[in-house]
Amino acid sequence: DTEVTQTPKHLVMGMTNKKSLKCEQHMGHRAMYWYKQKAKKPPELMFVYSYEKLSINESVPSRFSPECPNSSLLNLHLHALQPEDSALYLCASSFRTGPMKYGYTFGSGTRLTVV
Amino acid sequence: GENVEQHPSTLSVQEGDSAVIKCTYSDSASNYFPWYKQELGKRPQLIIDIRSNVGEKKDQRIAVTLNKTAKHFSLHITETQPEDSAVYFCAASMGRDDKIIFGKGTRLHILP
Numbered sequence: 001d002t003e004v005t006q007t008p009k010h011l012v013m014g015m016t017n018k019k020s021l022k023c024e025q026h027m028g029h030r031a032m033y034w035y036k037q038k039a040k041k042p043p044e045l046m047f048v049y050s051y052e053k054l055s056i057n058e059s060v061p062s063r064f065s066p067e068c069p070n071s072s073l074l075n076l077h078l079h080a081l082q083p084e085d086s087a088l089y090l091c092a093s094s095f096r097t098g099p100m101k102y103g104y105t106f107g108s109g110t111r112l113t114v115v
Numbered sequence: 116g117e118n119v120e121q122h123p124s125t126l127s128v129q130e131g132d133s134a135v136i137k138c139t140y141s142d143s144a145s146n147y148f149p150w151y152k153q154e155l156g157k158r159p160q161l162i163i164d165i166r167s168n169v170g171e172k173k174d175q176r177i178a179v180t181l182n183k184t185a186k187h188f189s190l191h192i193t194e195t196q197p198e199d200s201a202v203y204f205c206a207a208s209m210g211r212d213d214k215i216i217f218g219k220g221t222r223l224h225i226l227p
Contacts, residue, residue: 042204042217043159056214090158104149104215106158 004107006091012113015081021110023074023091029105032074034066035090037109043090049074050096081114088112117142119207121218129226134195136221138205139187145207148181148188149215154201162203163190192223200225 004025013019023032031050035043048056049068063085065077074091091107118141128134140148146167151159165172165179165188172179176195181188192199205218 040220042220044217045214048214104161106160108158 004091004093004105006089006107006110008110009108010111010113012115013078013081014115015083017081018077018079020078021076021089021091021112023076023093023107024072025093025105026072027093027095027105028071029093029095030071031094031096032068033092033094034074034076035092035106037088037090039087043106047076078112081112083114086113117145117207117209117214117216119205119216119218121205121221123221124219125222125224127224127226128195130195130197132195134190134192134199134223136190136203136205136223137187138189138207138218139185140207140216141186142207142209143183143186144209147208148179149206149208150179150190151204151206151217152201153204153220159204195225197225197227199223 007022011019033048034046036046037043045058046060047066052068052071063080067075088109088111090109092104094104119138121138126134149164150162152162153159163174163177163179165181167183170181176193178191179188200223202220202222204220206215208215
């Protein structure tokens with residue numbers, strides 16, 4: 001298995017809803033990442049987990065809450081989002097963090113619309 | 116922090132011709148430079164990467180060059196084909212942290 005799987009593929013949620021995005025990989029990667037990508041823009045890093053511990057939080061608002069329950073799974077919990085949070089949310093993983101980012105692989109993303 | 120500039124933002128080339136996309140980076144500590152291709156509605160996919168101890172790398176029709184002194188690197192696609200049409204992102208990463216910083220992207224159109 002050489003893929004990063006993200007679910008759901010599409011999500012529409014209201015500003016008062018609570019939802020979660022899920023990311024899974026079975027490549028033995030020990031680093032996992034969340035990115036946000038707006039239309040016609042590059043991916044922007046949100047969070048980095050290294051060996052299931054949060055190593056980077058790029059000053060993301062608290063309405064986004066990441067969780068890494070085990071080495072294969074990464075969640076992003078969403079609560080009280082704003083319409084401007086609508087974007088493609090990409091998960092990525094790599095064999096390890098630090099230099100070279102061996103095997104850095106993106107998932108297909110979750111397209112989130114906040115109404 | 117690191118800043119990556121990418122040019123041009125849009126590039127149109129005739130099928131069969133070559134395409135060149137250029138990037139510059141600001142932090143001399145950056146040591147890893149991947150290139151991603153993103154087709155409409157799909158994930159970014161790594162197409163080639165280069166480490167700072169190498170000046171050039173080639174994979175079939177795709178090549179990347181790196182000039183550490185000038186802090187710039189370029190993507191070269193030869194014999195372009197319609198399926199090369201996509202957005203291409205350059206990126207840079209430093210060894211001491213886990214970030215990959217992306218350029219703003221180049222939309223490449225291959226004209227028939």
